Amino acid sequence: MTIEVPDDHPRSESLHTRHRIEDGVDAGLTHKQGLIAEGRGEAFDYLLGERTIPSADRAERAAAAHLLRADHPVLSINGNAAALVPDEIVALADATGAAIEVNLFNRTDERIAAIADHLQDHGATDVKGRTADARIPGLTSERAKVAADGIHAADVVLVPLEDGDRAEALGAMGKTEIVVDLNPLSRSPQVAAVPVVDNLVRAIPNIAAHAHDLADRSDDERERAIDAFDREAALDAAEAAIRSGELD
Amino acid sequence: MTIEVPDDHPRSESLHTRHRIEDGVDAGLTHKQGLIAEGRGEAFDYLLGERTIPSADRAERAAAAHLLRADHPVLSINGNAAALVPDEIVALADATGAAIEVNLFNRTDERIAAIADHLQDHGATDVKGRTADARIPGLTSERAKVAADGIHAADVVLVPLEDGDRAEALGAMGKTEIVVDLNPLSRSPQVAAVPVVDNLVRAIPNIAAHAHDLADRSDDERERAIDAFDREAALDAAEAAIRSGELD
Numbered sequence: 001m002t003i004e005v006p007d008d009h010p011r012s013e014s015l016h017t018r019h020r021i022e023d024g025v026d027a028g029l030t031h032k033q034g035l036i037a038e039g040r041g042e043a044f045d046y047l048l049g050e051r052t053i054p055s056a057d058r059a060e061r062a063a064a065a066h067l068l069r070a071d072h073p074v075l076s077i078n079g080n081a082a083a084l085v086p087d088e089i090v091a092l093a094d095a096t097g098a099a100i101e102v103n104l105f106n107r108t109d110e111r112i113a114a115i116a117d118h119l120q121d122h123g124a125t126d127v128k129g130r131t132a133d134a135r136i137p138g139l140t141s142e143r144a145k146v147a148a149d150g151i152h153a154a155d156v157v158l159v160p161l162e163d164g165d166r167a168e169a170l171g172a173m174g175k176t177e178i179v180v181d182l183n184p185l186s187r188s189p190q191v192a193a194v195p196v197v198d199n200l201v202r203a204i205p206n207i208a209a210h211a212h213d214l215a216d217r218s219d220d221e222r223e224r225a226i227d228a229f230d231r232e233a234a235l236d237a238a239e240a241a242i243r244s245g246e247l248d
Numbered sequence: 249m250t251i252e253v254p255d256d257h258p259r260s261e262s263l264h265t266r267h268r269i270e271d272g273v274d275a276g277l278t279h280k281q282g283l284i285a286e287g288r289g290e291a292f293d294y295l296l297g298e299r300t301i302p303s304a305d306r307a308e309r310a311a312a313a314h315l316l317r318a319d320h321p322v323l324s325i326n327g328n329a330a331a332l333v334p335d336e337i338v339a340l341a342d343a344t345g346a347a348i349e350v351n352l353f354n355r356t357d358e359r360i361a362a363i364a365d366h367l368q369d370h371g372a373t374d375v376k377g378r379t380a381d382a383r384i385p386g387l388t389s390e391r392a393k394v395a396a397d398g399i400h401a402a403d404v405v406l407v408p409l410e411d412g413d414r415a416e417a418l419g420a421m422g423k424t425e426i427v428v429d430l431n432p433l434s435r436s437p438q439v440a441a442v443p444v445v446d447n448l449v450r451a452i453p454n455i456a457a458h459a460h461d462l463a464d465r466s467d468d469e470r471e472r473a474i475d476a477f478d479r480e481a482a483l484d485a486a487e488a489a490i491r492s493g494e495l496d
Contacts, residue, residue, distance in 0.1 A: 018281070018284055021284075022280045022281070022284075025280055032270045032273055032280075032283055033266070033270065035280055035283035035284050035287065036266055036269075036270075036283050036284070036286050036287035036290065037287060038284050038287060039283065039284035039285060039286060039287020039288040039289070039290070039291070040287040040288065040290050040291040041287070041291075042284065042287070042288050042291075043287070043288040043289075043290075043291030043292055043431070044291055183291070243491050243492075244491075
């Protein structure tokens, strides 16, 4: 079903996002639980004012610096991310030299393949995750299955819309984790080195923009972007924005 | 897919609800947009503390009194409501003498039939909505299609998870509208005579419980339940609860 949404509709952006993720279900990319997660995100984004708050922008700049500094950065992609921002994911991988790996909570070979194909249709040259030849220790869910030369070997992992168990397990492996999640007090941003409390559709392109900017700067400036980010203050600021944001 | 959720899991109730609504999609009851709406509701419910706040309980008592006092009360049911609380809807209809009518934003004959059949499997004796022989004036969406002897003739309509356009159109027809919606500042509770800011899975059985209690009382007591409910104060209280509620 295609619904025409006028561009001047007050909620045009969130309606476009909603339709992209519904199309993702039809295309076999997005799980039904991904639609429910999208709805939860919509509510928090609505409370945030559907904007990138200043602390989220600082988190996105720190995320870009971490990805640029890393030896083996990986973007861990699920069905929602692939449905919502495939071009932007490919652009972020290009801007930072990060690998792309599909990793799913509700893993099936068909869905892994559909998501990898979709990202390749959008320009990704190498998408990992089809073969899962390594495991994240201490995780029983399907998300434990990773590529030995991908997430398993990564020093920095960016994970949009993460589950808390894997966030903790990746941290326990000593990896620097960047989590994009609209609920500042859910478990994954609470345990991430860099919690990005922002909508994926704004966060991914903004991290890429910061990466382009930081790539031309000195190592010192990249270090300063990392040091300038205070995760506790950012989580507090996001919560305050949600508490005081416009509710209509 | 069936997922076992331990009853002592901290989010066991919301996880059970989530699985019921996913099953509703598989059974042809719930639209994909219904899953996104469920997610939005989950986020607001989480901020509310997943409880019936006192002002919502007063709204539910007033709703019960309105339904009991009405000449032609109707429960307007969509795919989410049918998937989540079919037994409770039938019990509420029995307790108040209300008719049940299926009314959908994303209307197809198949989905109307699937929902009506599902409610009849749960004990409903007469479900309206299969034939839509009347229209709500001023509405262009499929929700305009209603039964002449159902919503069109109703004096009191209870609508879970409403869209704002229809809420206004029903009000313009002079009907008393009871809306169940977890976002106190979305348009439908803003225009409803009785906005119930509560989760449907708690609201419907609690309205039925109040109806059983009020049925044994005097007309005066039923009038007092209606008069004691202050819609503006209830909307303010719900917003305050969301602003100050536990965010983890």
